[in-house]
Amino acid sequence: MGRRLFIAGNWKMNKTASEAADLVSKLKTEIGAAAGKVTVAVCPPFTALDRVCGILKGSNIAVGAQNLSDKASGAYTGEVSASMLLDLGVRYVIVGHSERRQYYGDTNEIVNKKAKFAISAGLLPIVCVGETLQEREAGRMKDVITTQFKGCLGNFTKEEILKTTIAYEPVWAIGTGKTATPAQAQEVHALIRSMLSGVFGADLAEQIIIQYGGSVKADNSKELMGQKDIDGALVGGASLDPAGFAKLIINAIG
Numbered sequence: 001m002g003r004r005l006f007i008a009g010n011w012k013m014n015k016t017a018s019e020a021a022d023l024v025s026k027l028k029t030e031i032g033a034a035a036g037k038v039t040v041a042v043c044p045p046f047t048a049l050d051r052v053c054g055i056l057k058g059s060n061i062a063v064g065a066q067n068l069s070d071k072a073s074g075a076y077t078g079e080v081s082a083s084m085l086l087d088l089g090v091r092y093v094i095v096g097h098s099e100r101r102q103y104y105g106d107t108n109e110i111v112n113k114k115a116k117f118a119i120s121a122g123l124l125p126i127v128c129v130g131e132t133l134q135e136r137e138a139g140r141m142k143d144v145i146t147t148q149f150k151g152c153l154g155n156f157t158k159e160e161i162l163k164t165t166i167a168y169e170p171v172w173a174i175g176t177g178k179t180a181t182p183a184q185a186q187e188v189h190a191l192i193r194s195m196l197s198g199v200f201g202a203d204l205a206e207q208i209i210i211q212y213g214g215s216v217k218a219d220n221s222k223e224l225m226g227q228k229d230i231d232g233a234l235v236g237g238a239s240l241d242p243a244g245f246a247k248l249i250i251n252a253i254g
């Protein structure tokens with residue numbers, strides 16, 4: 001389909017700024033020329049963004065944040081704005097990760113607001129969707145993904161969706177070592193692409209990157225990303241080790 005693979009590491013609440021600096025310095029060397037063949041990004045915690053952006057400036061590895069405020073500025077204690085991220089050199093921002101939905105109350109409506117706000121400010125959102133095990137076992141996977149898709153992305157303009165990456169992360173596969181099978185993941189990716197096609201047209205739907213996330217590792221990255229509608233990965237645990245993350249990327253393209 002001509003879509004370029006996009007592999008991003010979501011470090012979650014791991015690594016101090018010094019540890020992060022060490023990790024990305026090693027990652028740059030480990031990935032080497034492979035970084036030119038796929039789009040690669042790392043998403044450290046806010047406190048490490050400045051150091052990481054400095055080290056990766058001019059490299060083939062982009063930097064993302066894990067969240068942002070839906071407000072531009074003002075009296076919002078503890079929040080971080082899009083302009084603060086842009087000023088550091090941040091390009092991507094993860095929005096609506098299941099951990100934010102589960103622990104911090106991010107609803108589809110909030111995810112929609114944050115993603116639109118990010119785009120209007122000049123950032124590129126990675127919008128996460130995914131069902132829980134309970135929802136899957138109750139046969140509600142399609143309903144849940146459809147509701148999240150409509151609520152998070154349904155009112156996007158074509159310009160907005162073209163700046164958006166979608167990450168399908170089945171909650172039951174996150175940090176559990178239980179990866180969705182390539183066929184299970186492909187089924188949901190195809191569903192998402194068909195919804196994109198329904199809202200934005202087939203041509204545009206073919207251009208959107210849909211990442212898979214949930215226990216992606218060096219030994220399953222190739223098979224997952226070999227699926228027709230899987231265009232990359234959002235990697236948690238396996239992105240914390242520079243050699244392992246580099247191997248995951250190299251295997252995916254190899």
Ligand code: 13P
Nearest residue numbers: 010174175214215236237
């Ligand atoms: P793991 O790769 O650790 O399962 O985490 C996936 C994830 O949540 C990425 O955002």
